[in-house]
Amino acid sequence: MAIEVRIPTILRTYTDGAKQVEGDGSTLGELLIDLDRKHGGLRERLVDDGGLRRFVNVYLNDEDVRFLAGLDTPVKDGDTVTVLPAVAGGGI
Amino acid sequence: MLRVPKQIYDQIVAHARRDHPDEACGVVAGPAGSDRPERFIPMTNAARSPTFYEFDSTEQFQVWKEMDDNDEEPVVLYHSHTATEAYPSRTDVSYASEPGAHYVLVSTRDEHETEFRSYHIQNGNITEEPVTVVE
Numbered sequence: 001m002a003i004e005v006r007i008p009t010i011l012r013t014y015t016d017g018a019k020q021v022e023g024d025g026s027t028l029g030e031l032l033i034d035l036d037r038k039h040g041g042l043r044e045r046l047v048d049d050g051g052l053r054r055f056v057n058v059y060l061n062d063e064d065v066r067f068l069a070g071l072d073t074p075v076k077d078g079d080t081v082t083v084l085p086a087v088a089g090g091g092i
Numbered sequence: 093m094l095r096v097p098k099q100i101y102d103q104i105v106a107h108a109r110r111d112h113p114d115e116a117c118g119v120v121a122g123p124a125g126s127d128r129p130e131r132f133i134p135m136t137n138a139a140r141s142p143t144f145y146e147f148d149s150t151e152q153f154q155v156w157k158e159m160d161d162n163d164e165e166p167v168v169l170y171h172s173h174t175a176t177e178a179y180p181s182r183t184d185v186s187y188a189s190e191p192g193a194h195y196v197l198v199s200t201r202d203e204h205e206t207e208f209r210s211y212h213i214q215n216g217n218i219t220e221e222p223v224t225v226v227e
Contacts, residue, residue, distance in 0.1 A: 010189045055187060057149045062157075064149045084156055085189030087135075090115060090144035091173035091181055 003031055003075050006082040007042075014042040028060065029071035031081065046083065047071065057084045094168070094194045094210040094223045096120075096129055101225050103132045105206050108172035108198040111137065115145040116198075120168035121159050129167040129194070137171075144183070145171045168210075170196035178207035180218050188213035194221070 002022040007015050015021050021039065025031035029047075036043035046056055051070050058065045059082040065073045075081065100120055108116045117137050120129035133155055138148040159165060169190060173181070178199035180188070188195060191214045199207040212219045 008189070010191065055189070057152065059149075059153050062153060064153070066149070082153065084149075084152060086146065086149070086187065087117070087152065087169060087189075088139075088144070088146040088187045089171060089181065089184035090139075090141070091176045092143045092183065 002077060004080045005031070005035060006080065008083055008085055010085055011042060011045055011083065014039045014045070025075060027071065028058065028065055028073045028075055028081065031075055032071070055086050055088075057086050058082070059084070093221050094129075094196070095127075095226050096168070096196075096223060098225050098227055100129055100132050101208065103134075104170050104196065104198060105208065107134050108200050108206065111172070112200045113142045113174045114140055115142065115172050115174055117145040117147060117169075117171035119155060119166045120170070121162070121164040122167035124163050124165045127167060131164065142174050166190060166193050168194045168196050170198065172198045172200055174200050176201065178209040180211055180213060185213055185216055185218060191215075196223075 002024055005021050005023055007019060007021060023031045023034040025034050032043045032046060046053060052058060060068060060073055061080055115137055118134040121131040121133060122128040136148040136151055137145045139146045178197035195211045195213050197209050210221050210223045
C-alpha cells in the first residue's frame with residue numbers, strides 16, 4: 001500500500017508522462033519530499049518557502065489541504081492526493 | 093481555431109453579462125482529444141471581484157473529477173474582463189496552466205458590444221486564434 005498521487009497534465013514532464021504516481025510519508029510535506037526523490041523537480045513546482053504555492057491546489061481525497069493543515073496534513077496508506085492547477089487570473 | 097456552438101457562445105456571453113461588474117469564469121468540457129467544446133459549466137468566481145477571478149477550489153475538484161469520469165477535458169477555460177479589453181493580462185498568463193486549452197476572454201466593458209476572443213497560452217506566450225461560431 002502507498003499513497004496515490006494524481007498529477008495534472010502540466011506537471012507530467014516530471015513523471016515521465018504518468019498520470020498517477022505513488023509515494024510514502026506521514027504528512028503531505030513528507031510525501032512530497034519522497035516523491036521528489038523519484039521525480040526530481042516536482043516538489044519545487046508545488047512548494048516554496050512559504051508552503052504550498054498559490055498556483056496549485058492540492059487535495060487529500062476530496063478536501064483542499066488548505067482547509068486542513070497544509071503541508072502538515074496527515075496522510076496514510078490508501079489515501080489519494082490530487083494536484084490541480086489553480087484556475088485564476090484577471091483584468092489587471 | 094476555436095469552433096464553438098452558438099448556444100455555448102451565447103451562454104458564455106450571458107454569464108459574463110450577468111456577473112458584470114464582477115468577472116465571470118467557467119469551463120466548457122468536451123470529449124478528451126476531440127477539441128470540441130460541448131458541455132457548458134459556469135463556475136463560481138471565489139474572488140467575487142471586478143479585477144480578479146479564481147475558481148472555487150472545492151467546486152473545481154468536483155468538476156474536474158466529473159470530467160475525468162466522463163473522459164472529458166477542459167476544452168475552453170473562459171473568463172471576463174469587465175473594464176479592459178478581451179486580451180490576456182499578465183496575471184492571466186502567469187496562471188495559465190492548460191497548454192491545450194482555448195482561453196476565451198470576454199469583455200463586457202461596453203454595455204452593448206461584447207468582445208469574444210480566444211487564445212492559446214503556452215510557456216508564457218500568447219497566441220490569438222480565430223473564433224468560428226457554428227450552429
